[in-house]
Amino acid sequence: MSHSLSTEPRHLTGDKAGLREFLDKFDVFLFDCDGVLWSGDHCFPGTVETLELLRKNGKQVVFVTNNSTKSRADYRKKLEALGIPSNVEEIFSSSYSSSIYISRILQLPENKRKVFVIGETGIEQELRSENVPFIGGTDPAYRREITPEDYKLVAAGDESIIDPEVGVVLVGLDFHINYLKHALAYHYVKRGAIFLATNIDSTLPSSGALFPGAGSMSAPLIMMLGQEPTALGKPSQAMMDAIEGKFQFDRSRACMVGDRANTDIRFGLEGKLGGTLGVLTGVSSKDNFVSGPVRPHAYLDKLSDLLESDY
Numbered sequence: 001m002s003h004s005l006s007t008e009p010r011h012l013t014g015d016k017a018g019l020r021e022f023l024d025k026f027d028v029f030l031f032d033c034d035g036v037l038w039s040g041d042h043c044f045p046g047t048v049e050t051l052e053l054l055r056k057n058g059k060q061v062v063f064v065t066n067n068s069t070k071s072r073a074d075y076r077k078k079l080e081a082l083g084i085p086s087n088v089e090e091i092f093s094s095s096y097s098s099s100i101y102i103s104r105i106l107q108l109p110e111n112k113r114k115v116f117v118i119g120e121t122g123i124e125q126e127l128r129s130e131n132v133p134f135i136g137g138t139d140p141a142y143r144r145e146i147t148p149e150d151y152k153l154v155a156a157g158d159e160s161i162i163d164p165e166v167g168v169v170l171v172g173l174d175f176h177i178n179y180l181k182h183a184l185a186y187h188y189v190k191r192g193a194i195f196l197a198t199n200i201d202s203t204l205p206s207s208g209a210l211f212p213g214a215g216s217m218s219a220p221l222i223m224m225l226g227q228e229p230t231a232l233g234k235p236s237q238a239m240m241d242a243i244e245g246k247f248q249f250d251r252s253r254a255c256m257v258g259d260r261a262n263t264d265i266r267f268g269l270e271g272k273l274g275g276t277l278g279v280l281t282g283v284s285s286k287d288n289f290v291s292g293p294v295r296p297h298a299y300l301d302k303l304s305d306l307l308e309s310d311y
């Protein structure tokens with residue numbers, strides 16, 4: 001689906017008048033996290049000052065991350081540790097979006113309410129906060145080699161390894177992915193479980209390089225099953241609707257800031273926000289933003305270039 005804009009995205013770095021004009025257009029800024037505010041645990045220089053500048057000028061700041069390895073509470077702690085005060089209500093993560101979808105949107109039969117999780121503690125914490133039962137995730141029992149006995153038990157659908165109450169498979173970024181988890185997820189979906197993904201980002205930006213992303217965890221299952229999961233992170237509008245529900249903002253006065261064209265910028269464009277702003281410190285390149293199928297209204301070399309506005 002192409003979202004090419006007829007006008008070329010504006011490069012605002014170094015353009016003081018253009019930066020001030022751009023900032024004047026918006027009351028709300030939705031910030032992607034990985035690749036925009038930080039790379040892994042390295043917070044980009046000027047990030048704290050930039051967010052302070054926006055808040056000082058009365059702008060609402062909302063954090064919207066596809067990284068499902070942390071819960072909203074974890075992100076609040078990470079932001080605070082980096083000198084960025086926030087409250088949980090300003091944070092939307094794909095783990096939260098997925099948990100809300102499962103607990104409030106899906107109408108699961110009473111005996112099929114359990115989730116088989118491929119992912120980390122962020123998903124587990126958000127499922128717990130919605131009282132959604134789950135197995136897998138960070139459970140050490142799944143961090144092991146598959147055994148000859150496992151093959152037989154799985155093939156037979158033995159309840160010692162195939163939990164009959166599993167009605168959903170939820171796949172997020174998992175730093176301990178393995179053959180056993182993929183085999184179990186495959187069999188749960190084949191037995192009728194709903195196939196969900198927190199997000200399908202192919203790569204994770206960290207330390208200035210790219211690593212396997214959440215999408216690389218669900219890719220083997222897509223290959224085996226021949227079907228795509230329903231993904232609850234950006235660009236899905238499930239998160240945008242939740243954010244609008246919380247802040248009741250005027251979408252034409254809101255801007256999405258992101259490093260990835262096919263998630264962040266697409267999320268903003270499809271959400272009909274007034275603006276989208278790309279940054280070149282994460283996944284997408286200048287060429288992606290300027291000539292790709294999904295283009296932002298404007299882009300910066302780095303987020304802290306907004307400080308040049310002297311706003």
Ligand SMILES: O=C(O)[C@H](O)[C@H](O)COP(=O)(O)O
Pocket residue numbers: 032033034035064065066067068173199201202203204205212213214215
């Ligand atoms: O693989 C992933 O899950 C994503 O690359 C990553 O976590 C994206 O996070 P965001 O840039 O949306 O904060």
Ligand SMILES: [Mg+2]
Pocket residue numbers: 032033034035036258259260282
């Ligand atoms: Mg990002």
